[in-house]
Amino acid sequence: GRQTRAGKDAVFLNCESPYNPDSFDNHNFGALTGQFLAVVMQANKVTGFRELYDKAQSGPLSIPEDADALTRALIQVSRGYDWLFNAETAWADVPHGALPEQDDAVRLLTERFGEEWTSAMVQSFQE
Secondary structure, rough: OOOOOHHHHEEEEOOOOOOOOOOOHHHHHHHHHHHHHHHHHHHOOOHHHHHHHHHHHHOOOOOOOOHHHHHHHHHHHOOOHOOOHHHHHHHEEEEEEOOOHHHHHHHHHHHHHHHHHHHHHHHHHHH
């Protein structure tokens, strides 16, 4: 289940992972969480965690309806799967096609956020 209680003023961000639910990689920053945060930050036009937190405290964040698809696309173009702790466990029982093809991923991200942002994300995740 999704967490609903924590410290005072906690902000929760939840996404669906393309990886096996029993895999620790569902919490892996390079393989999933970083990409999801990048999508949420871009959707909210913020550039830092503090700015994201402040925005969440002043009202609901904008989470795109297709955030899961955008996150999966960013995992593909940033090669987030290269950061998996245990690829065998992460992909166990996951249907083929959990991530979009590279061209489709680039197209989706570019249509939503623009070519400049998409290129910057690819570069920053691959450094």
